[in-house]
Amino acid sequence: MILFTEVTGLLSVALAVVAAGLFAGTVSAWKRPYRVAALCILVVAPLLPIDGLSLAGYVRGVVGDLSITTVVVTMLAIASRVFHRQVVPEKEIIALCGLVVLCGTIFYPMALGATPYDPYRMGYDSYCLPTTLLLLGLAAWLKRLLLIVSCITLAMLAYSVGWYASTNLWDYLIDPVLVVGSLFYLLRRATQAVMEKRRH
């Protein structure tokens, strides 16, 4: 009997594999029925066993379970690729990516032992982390950055119900794949902005 947390973990990775598959080719240029068909195939493919383990399982061995924020961002990316729908205004995505990169730049070196203090420990039993998240969420809500509010809310909810095997709130909020992806997104947007400026 497979554990619920194994299913959720595998699905989080499968979703990322789907997004990678959709972004790898020219799927966006295909007609809508073909795009939907590609999506269906890509959803099933990562879960099919290869030599006893699914593709998602192989990827999961390296990246672990992806955070709720990554899942939300990945779903938005899939929606934009398959249905050509920009569900969230771009400024909200940029704000989220900026926050993720800033957070990751401070958090990971400390968590990997650069300082005596380990911020990861807060994710187990310190009220400081949910309180900080609430304040951050309220600030984002006032600024109408609802993507950030949604990610914080879903991450705290998932942590509360034990959605993944992790018992640490940080693992629901952020992961290295998200930080690297956000950094690339911001760099790409910055490059595009510079190019556009030059053209004018």
Added chain:
Amino acid sequence: MRYFLLAAMLSAFAMAVLKMAGQPAPSLFQPSAIQAAEGANPMFASGFASTGKTRLVHAPSMVELSDGRIMAFWFAGSREGAADVVIHSSVYDPHTINWSEEKTVTSRLRTQTDVHRYVRKLGNPVPTRDAAGKLWLFYVSAVGGWSTSAVNLMTSVDEGEHWSRARRLVTSPFLNFSTLVKTPPFFYRDGTLGLPIYHEMLGKFGELLRLDKSGKVVSKQRLSYGRQTLQPLLLIESERDALALMRYSGPHPRRARQVASRDDGKHWSAAEPSELPNPDSAMAGVTLADGSLLVALNHNERMRDELSLASSNDEGRHWRVLYHFEDERQLRGLSVSPEAFTENTMRLVKKTDATIENSEDYVSAVRDTMCQGHPCRFRFDYPYLIQAGSGTFHLLYTWNRAYIKHVQFNQAWLEARRSEAK
């Protein structure tokens, strides 16, 4: 929509805080309750726990079963890090003085199936037994080098006859990489479990995990930081006091590092050099009923060609060497001929178990592991020491990476060594 999100966020915050409030409160340490058996004659015996079925064996550990038998675990395969490495177990019966046939507890493929993710290799196993009699087996697996390790947990409710599916512990924010185990777990007064772990990606430092009775991680604490300390060995001295010794991988002089807590683990002192020399290799130890500390380690700064027993009566400030289980330092720097190495290996086999008549298999196995690509040399490392309920001490260590050696001694033997060392 915007106000719905606000309400949802407030609810999620309340739920997260409630979940955190449900975590176990801090608890006192549970010191060992084993009392020394008095009046017995000195006893010291040794033998091999493994049978040489595989080319490599390494990182032994053990736990006492409810009937006094000792169940040992180690990893075994063609070489360290190979895909064929599996976790073996064997049971020592003190009445028959025999080790059982080696059994495979788990393999890379079984772990991969259990945890639903790719696993490249298996590493150190570490067992314990809780108050309800359930066995817990923590073991390392990795997808690349050891710095990509994570810890898996299996349990057994029938004294190791059958094991549950392995479950992956999530202990690190960076892809769950770089958590390893080597030293024995311990318990807190409230039944939660303390698991000493270490990190070795970019930095090297010791940490302490706390798990609830269901095996969920409830907290994690750093014992040191930086790039030079690993494999913390927790020696619980009382409900509030503990000393952690750590292997040191920095520049010379190589002394094991130590940290201490006087408030049941809430705070730990900064890591400082201990009096124990150690060539960046694993240590094992126990706290005795009289509060003194007993540690098995390579007691020198250079090599793993000797293995000693050291004791401290003053909470780790000063140490005395009581005994050398192995000592081949006389061969250091010498170009030992194959014949001389064979002769020495035969001598060591006989010293371990005088009843072994044909030592050629042992010699051949040792030559295979210890003479590859460099001059032949002896290596005795990765000790694991426990005190059984009867008061007898059991020590396992890797013997030239080809066998697991078992040494046992009692309190009377230890007292005799202490008297000699005075």
